[in-house]
Structures are given as structure tokens and as C-alpha cells.
Amino acid sequence: MSQTIIWTIAVLTVVGLLLAVFLWFVAEKFKVVEDPRIDQVEGVLPGANCGGCGYAGCRAFAESAVKAGNLEQHYCSVGGNAVMKQIADILGIAAVEKTRQVAVLRCNGTCEVRPTANTYDGWASCNAEASLYTGETMCAFGCLGLGDCVASCKFGALSIDPQTGLPVVDQEKCTACGSCVKTCPKHLFELRNYGPKGMRMVVTCRNEDKGPAAKKACANACIGCGICAKTCTHDAIVVENNRAYIDYTKCKLCRECEALCPTGAIHGVNFPKPLDKEAVKQRVNERNRKAREAALAAKSESKEETA
């Protein structure tokens, strides 16, 4: 009886040892050398697999970043600068800092100010509606309000406001991954700098129709009058295709454009004080008057000289 037990143990031990040796050889033969830093980088990434960086997921990002050995083409907007610093430390290179960005909606065509001209009865998807026609209102450029952007946001940062019918960005949850920018068939979202203390100026309209048509379609529309561009002392506003655009890299947040916009198409957000429109208007008028006087004086002076 005891001999059977001993034999069993002996045979199994020998078989086990032989298999172990065989497995060791196989493991050596088919060994895949993987850079251990890939796992480390993946470990510090947020793991949302949102694809906002342009890679299929966090693992693909980590593989590509480690392979490249630099972070020029790699930035995880979800993790932000903190995560990028950690990745740079793992790779032993200098970190690339980027300004924090946030998705901004460029439409203020609320249900109240934008009369509907027809009814859409099809599949509730902005992209489907946009492929059929320009939408329920006369504005061919505005938000369709069916929420493709909300469905595309993996961070719960977007929701449709039932009052206005427009999507609202939760700036704390937004990671600037850019999925809403890609999804919106009207290209209404843009990634813009978060701004100092979140303060930023936006033209909330993308209507390219001429003034009267745009105004008829939506009371909040930009009519391309160009007052903002003329007023701006920082050269930050361009009017093209009958609509204004503020270059956020040049804007100094003076809010003069917002005060002078006749249709209220320019909006400043997160400013601590409400805008005193009259005061700003006076200031601008005063400046313009002085500039005119200076120009006149210079003219008369040059005349005297020639005389």
C-alpha cells in the first residue's frame, strides 16, 4: 500500500519535472520581449479608452508613445498635464505642457428665438436629420437638438437643456477629448482654451447667411455687421462668411465686443462681475473720439507743413 503511494509520487514528480523543463524551453523559444514601460504608461493613463488622443485606446497610446520615445504626437487631454508629467518621468524625457481646453458650443439658437418652419419626424439623430435637410428651423447652421453629442460624450459632460433645447457643457467634467467636435454634423463645437479662471469669450453663432436672413431665422444670430472686429484693439476678431470668430489665443478678455454686439451673439463666461454695457460703450466712444481728433490734428499739421 505504502509502496503504491511512493511510486505515484515519484512518477508524478518526474513527469512534472520533465514538463517543467519542456515548458521552460518553449517559453525561452517563443519569448516576446515587451518594453515594461508600456505597462507602466498604461497604468498611469485614465483608462477611459475614449480615443480622444487619436489612438484606438489607452493601450495603443502607451505602445505608440513608448515606441516613439517622445511625446510630440501624444497628448492625453483627459489626464491633462499631471498624467503627461508622470508619463514623461517614466520615459525619462521632458514633459510637454499644454493649456487646458474645453469644448464650447457655438450656437445660441434657443427654442424661443428660433421659430420652427416644419416638423422632423424621422430617426432622432442629428446626423440623420442633417443628411436629409437643413432642419426644423430656418437656420441651416444651428443646433438640431437631438443630442448626438450627448450620446458621444464618454464623460457625462454634455446634457440637453430642456428649456433652450441646446446642449450644455459641464466644464468641470469636459476633458476636451473632442468626440463632440467630430460628431456634430453642424460643426458647432470647438475646443478652446479654458482661459484664466475659466473666463473666455465666444461668438455663439455659425450662421453664414446674410444679415437679414440670419436675423429672420434666429434673433440671437450673428449678422456679420463687423462692429466687433472694428472695436477689437487686439486684432482677435475676424468676420468671414457673414459671421464673426474670436481667436482665443489673441483675445484679452476686455469684453468690448460683447458690449457692442447688436444681437447679443457674443458671450463672455465665468466673469466675476456682470458686464456694464453702457460704461464700456462710453469708453469705446471716448477712445474713438480721441482717435478721430488726433487724426484730424495730424492732418491739419501736415497741411500746415506743406503750406
Add this chain to the structure above:
Amino acid sequence: MSKQTFHIGGIHPADKKISRDCAIEALPIPPTVYISLSQHIGAPAKPIVAVGDKVKTGQPVAEPGGFVSAWIHSSVSGTVKSIGPRKDLSGKSVPSIEIAVEGDEWIEEVDLSDTLVTEFPEDNKAIMAKITSGGIVGLGGATFPTHVKLSPPPGQKCERLIINGCECEPYLTCNYRYLLERGEQVAVGVAILMQVLGVKDATIAIEDNKPEDIAHMKDVVAKLAAKSDKFRGIEIMPMMTKYPEGGEKQLIDAVMNRQVASGGLPISVGAVVQNVATAYAVYEAVQKNKPLVSNTLTYTGDCVATQHNYEVRVGTPLSFIIECAGGMPQDAAKVISGGPMMGRAVSNLDAATVKGTSGLLFLTAAQTKRAPATACIRCGSCADACPMGLEPFLLKRLALAGDLDGLEQNAMQDCISCGSCQYSCPASIPLLDIMTQGKAKVMGVMKARAAAAKAAAEAKAAATSAK
């Protein structure tokens, strides 16, 4: 009942040809026409007139913007008022030429008489030149430039010309009226097309819900064949009434029992398909020197008091047509340009007609209201109905999941957007809407891949030639 039909799928909507007894009548010329520069498939045309120019009816106003493009002619005589963007029937801006009408003076070379001219020149080049300069495009719906379709790629030979007189869309009756009223002209047009393509056989396919057409055309062709050999090869084929019998690939399957491969052209199986209205336009261009400046449209709907088949000048505003017909029908809730299955909803009544406008259909709220979509019950009705042999229930799921590889493997790109799946779905799922989105994405990927492959091949060729 005739048995001739395509082999897979298809549906039987009520044919509703309520305007069938209305003869084609010419609509008055509107005070202003708006001629779109993009009323054919392919590159938009380039304007060759300037603001303030005087134009005559039939005078070219825009030249082709590429190989797949077409000439566009003034449909009225008058003064060019403006050239610029104008909203089309879906509200999208398209470049258009606005012409204020002054009288109706045609260019001199056009023969405006009604005499039937059956003799046509032997010289195919001269005929092709007339078809090209006449701005003829396929009037069956796709508005593909006809001269491109008539120039098969080298090495491919057409064996049979198929003339589509099926008019399988419910409500529409223009083609029915064409064959009944202008059958001789259509037959001459068919003979011209046969000569250009170098084929001996042509089939005019007519659905068997139009027995008058079938009898009339048999009579017409027999009489013409007795006079000249050129009309010998034309046969009239009654087809089973089934939607979408007039689809290009379906018609080839039905008439020739040949299937066009995925991504292939009809010419790959030796077929060229043209619409009845196109054949008529070819007759007008070749025999009468008359470019394509007008087309017929069916003005119809259950809520329309008086039905019409109008011949309208290209660029007539839809609102003008409605005014001429006695104003907007009282119960109309939706206006469709084209037929109920594949037509487009009109959101802008100020839009103007284009060469391919085949109908103006008015539906009531009850007819157009969609039932709320419920869950898929896996009944397979959509797969049974699909004339392309696709599985819409599966494609819908893949499209919603964004699985582009899956969509391509399951031939999403073969969808012809006929809407048979959505029509047959008992759960009222918007299958077509979802699939159209999926198809657009797949086509985008396929085009990008083809472009990348082409660029890579060119780079390789450049590298080898440099060596």
C-alpha cells in the same frame, strides 16, 4: 399576370396611379426661373453667362465642370439677374442662375414643330455630340449624365439596351403618359440609343399595371419596324408590378436574368439601362436640336382636388406650380419631390425644379405620421423584402454600434436606399435612416482607402521610374 420580375425581395405597395388619365399639359412659364448649377450627379457646371446678359430659351448658360458633368441651358428667354447661392428643396445652398423671363424666344436651330422625324444620321459622333451638348441626364432619378453612360469603358461591350418604363414608384404617372402620348418619339429615341451603343436588341420594360402602355407601344414599334430595319430589335416586355422593379440592377436581373456584382456597373454584364423620359429627351436633342430645358412632373396626392401631369421648364419654383394648380391642398401635411418611396421631403417651397424632378406629391398628416418604433422581433421581414439580398436588421445593429468593418463585410455599400425594409418592418424601426448613415460612413472609409492605395501606387511608380 406577367411573371417577369427580379428574383429576390421586393414589396407591393398600393400603386395609387390616380393621375393616370391626366394628359401632359404645359405649365405656364413663371416670371423668374432659378437654374441650379448642380442638377446632375458629378461636378457642378460652371456658369458661362454674366449678370445682365440676355439669354434665349435653349441657350447654354453653364458648361460641364468635369468629365462626369453636363451642360445646362436656359429654360426661358430673358435677362440673367444674379448668379449665386440659393436654397434648394432641403434648405441647402446651391449655386444657381436667376433669370427674369421676357417672352419665350428660342434659339434658332431648334425645331419646335410636332412632326415626327424617324430618320436619323448614321454618324454616331454627331449624335453623341448632340446628346452631350443637349445636357441630357438620366431622368429616372439619379440624373447621371447620359453621354457618360453611353461611353462604355474600353473592352466592355453592351449587349442589350433596357428602357425603363416600369415607373414602380406609387403615384407617379409621367412615364406612363410619355409612352401613351409620345410613344413614337420614345421609340425613335430608343433606336438612336441602340445605334450609338452598337446593339441589336432593346427591351422596353413596362409594369403590367399599365396595359394601355404595353398595347400602345407594341403597336407603335410594329408600325415603325415595318418602315425601317432600325426598329426591328425593339421588344416590349410586360413586367410584374412590384417595387423596386425600376431599380437598375433589379431591371437587369428581371430582363436578362443576370446579376451585377457588388460594386460593379451594369455594363459589366452587358447592359445599359435608360429611362423612358431620357429616351424622349434624346429624341428631342438629336432630331429637333432641342436641349433638355423642360421635364414632366406628376402633381398628385390623395388630398389634391385636381391631379395633373405637367410639363415644366427647368428652374420653375415649386410655389409657382402649386399656385398654378390652385394653391396648397387643404389637408396636405407633407410635400415630397418625387415618389413616396424614394422622393425627398420638401422643406423649402421656394426651391426650383431641376432636370430630375419627377413629381410633386402631397400627403396628409395621417399618411405621413410615423408610428413609434418598437423593439425588433427578429421576424426577418426586412431581409425578405430587400431586393439587394441584404440583412437590414443586422446592418441596423452594426450601424448603431459603429462597426464599420462589419458593415462592409455585410455589403452595406450595396444598399440602393429603396426603403423596402422600412416599409415592411412591423416594428416601424427607421431601418433606412439608420442604414443610410452607416452606408455614408462605409463609403467614406472605402473611398479614403482607394485614394490611399492610388497614392501609394503612384508613389511606387514614381520611385521605380526614378530608378
